[in-house]
Amino acid sequence: MSKSRLLRMDNVGIVVESLDDAVAFFTELGLTLEGRGMVEGEWAGRVTGLGDQRVEIAMMVTPDGHCRLELCRYLAPAVVADHRAAPVNALGYLRAMFAVSDIDDVVTRLRAHGGELVGEVVQYENAYRLCYLRGPEGILIGLAEPLADGR
Known part of the structure; x- marks a missing residue:
């Protein structure tokens, strides 16, 4: 059996119309804007x-620094689908799932x-509270709150 050459997953990319709205969302x-710029040529x-x-x-990074979300706004060529x-x-693409500590608070803040x-x-068994939420432009994300106390 050969050893995997995979090192890690660097990022997930999402194409948007409004980079500002997606970055704000x-x-x-809880992600941090790591950088913003133009890729062209x-x-x-x-x-x-x-x-x-x-x-x-716009490259966004999770609080632990291990995962990134690349938000892209195509200026040329035009978006085709x-x-x-x-x-x-x-x-095709379904959603990105994020672990959160207080799902009710996060949903309230994202609604704004x-x-x-x-x-x-x-609630899924005594393990998680879960939901799917659509953000700006219909971006679909999942939220999962781990339940340590088995409530």
Whole structure:
């Protein structure tokens, strides 16, 4: 059996229309803006297969510093598809799940930034309280509150 060459997962990317709204939403969730800038040129298009491109990005990082979320706003070429309103059982990207310490407080704070519950906050056995929430532009995230006391 060969040893895996995988080192880690660096980030998950989400394409948005408003970088400012998405950054505000994920900042409220608890991520920190690590950097913001432009990725452009023929070299970048060779990676993505899009040719000459211009993309404004914002890199967000989780409090532990181990996970990143790359928010991208394509200036060129134009966006060609929109999956933001897809239901949770649609093929492709589903959601990013975030562990939180107080799910009710997080949901309340994210609602102030356009967050809407998809269903409701539910409890899974004595392990978690869970919900799906759509943020700006329909971005789907999951929230999981670990239950240590078995309530």
